[in-house]
Amino acid sequence: MDIFRSLTGGARFDKKRFLNDVQVFEAKDDAAASANVGTVATALKALDFFGTSTSGTSSSSTTAPSAAAATTTDDLDADPSVEPFANDTAVQDFRRSHRIKVDGVDVPAPIQSFRDLRDTYTIRDRVARNVRAAGYVTPTPIQMQAIPLILRGRDVLACAPTGSGKTLAYVLPIVHQLVEPSKEGVRALIVAPTRELVLQIEREVGKLVGKKWRVHVLTKATPIDRMPKCDILISTPMRLVQAIQAGAVQLNRVKHLVLDEADKLLELGFLEQVDEILAACPTTQRQTSLFSATLASAVEQLAKTVMRDDVVRVIIGLKNTATSTITQSLVFTGDESGKLMTIRQHLKTGELHPPVLIFVQSIDRAKELFRELVYDGMNVDVIHADRTKQQRDKIIDQFRLGHLWILIATDVLARGIDMVVQTVINYDFPTSVEAYIHRIGRTGRAGRPGRAITYFTRDDAPHLRSIVNVMKESGCDVPEWMLSLKKASQNERKKLKKSAPKRATISTMSKYDANKVKRKRDMIDASKRRKLKAEGKVPTGPAEEERPAKKSKSGGDSEDADRPVKKRKKGADEAADGAEAGKKKGKGKGAAPPAKKAKKVKGGEGASA
Numbered sequence: 001m002d003i004f005r006s007l008t009g010g011a012r013f014d015k016k017r018f019l020n021d022v023q024v025f026e027a028k029d030d031a032a033a034s035a036n037v038g039t040v041a042t043a044l045k046a047l048d049f050f051g052t053s054t055s056g057t058s059s060s061s062t063t064a065p066s067a068a069a070a071t072t073t074d075d076l077d078a079d080p081s082v083e084p085f086a087n088d089t090a091v092q093d094f095r096r097s098h099r100i101k102v103d104g105v106d107v108p109a110p111i112q113s114f115r116d117l118r119d120t121y122t123i124r125d126r127v128a129r130n131v132r133a134a135g136y137v138t139p140t141p142i143q144m145q146a147i148p149l150i151l152r153g154r155d156v157l158a159c160a161p162t163g164s165g166k167t168l169a170y171v172l173p174i175v176h177q178l179v180e181p182s183k184e185g186v187r188a189l190i191v192a193p194t195r196e197l198v199l200q201i202e203r204e205v206g207k208l209v210g211k212k213w214r215v216h217v218l219t220k221a222t223p224i225d226r227m228p229k230c231d232i233l234i235s236t237p238m239r240l241v242q243a244i245q246a247g248a249v250q251l252n253r254v255k256h257l258v259l260d261e262a263d264k265l266l267e268l269g270f271l272e273q274v275d276e277i278l279a280a281c282p283t284t285q286r287q288t289s290l291f292s293a294t295l296a297s298a299v300e301q302l303a304k305t306v307m308r309d310d311v312v313r314v315i316i317g318l319k320n321t322a323t324s325t326i327t328q329s330l331v332f333t334g335d336e337s338g339k340l341m342t343i344r345q346h347l348k349t350g351e352l353h354p355p356v357l358i359f360v361q362s363i364d365r366a367k368e369l370f371r372e373l374v375y376d377g378m379n380v381d382v383i384h385a386d387r388t389k390q391q392r393d394k395i396i397d398q399f400r401l402g403h404l405w406i407l408i409a410t411d412v413l414a415r416g417i418d419m420v421v422q423t424v425i426n427y428d429f430p431t432s433v434e435a436y437i438h439r440i441g442r443t444g445r446a447g448r449p450g451r452a453i454t455y456f457t458r459d460d461a462p463h464l465r466s467i468v469n470v471m472k473e474s475g476c477d478v479p480e481w482m483l484s485l486k487k488a489s490q491n492e493r494k495k496l497k498k499s500a501p502k503r504a505t506i507s508t509m510s511k512y513d514a515n516k517v518k519r520k521r522d523m524i525d526a527s528k529r530r531k532l533k534a535e536g537k538v539p540t541g542p543a544e545e546e547r548p549a550k551k552s553k554s555g556g557d558s559e560d561a562d563r564p565v566k567k568r569k570k571g572a573d574e575a576a577d578g579a580e581a582g583k584k585k586g587k588g589k590g591a592a593p594p595a596k597k598a599k600k601v602k603g604g605e606g607a608s609a
């Protein structure tokens, strides 16, 4: 209960009302502390996303054999043995009951439990013990199918819902296949779009490997001239490209390449860097795995050009849908001022379950909303690309620990980050269906329930239909009239994705007062900068690699946390403008369309396809 006591500092929430949240935090603490029987059992029940387990009170009508039940030991022997599949039909039935769809030739059967890994794939005891010690008892559907595929040396293109355990699905087989630490150099390379995600993947790898393994993370903070040798390298694309160009890292021994949040990494902006990374990895021995919760068809085509011909595509559930454990709703706020009133009402009446994560479309808007809510006395903080690494790490820790109840974020936090979030609010309407799925996917993770509320104004109405479709496909109720709305054209959707709409400032002040305050703040900032300069100190700012390469018209940092910025300007608010310059420059170079570009890479490498 200690953690819950500290949660209440400065907050305005009613503890009795949030009894469920108290229980969530208690469960999390216990699970982390040890392999407590009761907690593991609870976690297992909560994690039973698709009715995997037949133990307990699962209402699933699965015909598949039971997976492991909760156990106190860290040994796979404790799992009840599972009958091997009698024939192909049994395999198909099992896949159907777990909503696993595969596309490819000679696809191995899914594992039914982690014990299968030892029986069929001779997984080492130590790895098995670590899986169990991490509290993982039953594999999730993506793990059931992707783990045997990767263990069999196959390339995998996987799309599975947010929070469904994709990280372990690639980390476990890689750790098993690397066998033991070696001085050979980088043998597994994992690339992810943001620094936060890279650090999170490192933690997940750390759960499975011992201290002798050298797992290295490459971010701006890592001096690339003193890069130690390592077995597994986890990096953001830009920093890795810098290390490759500086000759600080050799990738010629890479056997496993993983692109996490693959669709993001294959978008223009990251694609050039990913091309360079692919070119630095050998093709003959390289096994490539691409994972994401969203995969547009065009991205899939592109992805296949960098993989071997016998790549297997694995889709869990329906492609590009939200997790079914999230209750989604849409709230019409009229205009921008209506949004501020609505959020105040939502937060003050205690109607929403904390921790609450609020997404806005730009750094400026994140700052504006923060100012409004913090003056209301809320236990709130804000995270975006203009905050320093230290600030970002601290805020995420505070939020994870439950010391912070409301966090305002830009899309820099939309992908991959694994936290216990009860409610996601899209204060600003997402600029694409993918952004919507990833944003709301910060809640409802690992089988837990979650809630997502999306505000929309009159101006957002033309784009409502796409979100309504996602809601319907993931089983949420939507009013009939919304289903008859006209769908935005492809051009309109592209335009929105490229730049978020201009929105009125988030402020309860009159325009005159707001300008006066802004002028005053700018003067103070400028004076602080002059003082620092006079003292010969460089103002602390975020790493260039975490700044966006482009700025949406509204100053947004979108999801582009790791794009390169050619010119860096002074001052936080000016940073995104520098990024815009970088983007224009990229355009001027006449960046090749994705498919063409990737084909060039494949050809250039003499890919083993």
Ligand SMILES: Nc1ncnc2c1ncn2[C@@H]1O[C@H](COP(=O)(O)OP(=O)(O)OP(=O)(O)O)[C@@H](O)[C@H]1O
Residues within 6 Å of the ligand: 047, 135, 136, 137, 138, 139, 140, 143, 160, 161, 162, 163, 164, 165, 166, 167, 168, 292, 293, 415, 416, 417, 418, 441, 445, 446
């Ligand atoms: N087999 C398992 N049993 C229990 N918990 C699991 C299992 N596999 C993963 N988890 C937990 O589920 C949570 C979500 O996992 P992960 O972050 O890998 O999801 P993801 O599918 O990559 O999500 P996203 O698409 O948002 O990146 C993590 O807290 C992880 O520790």
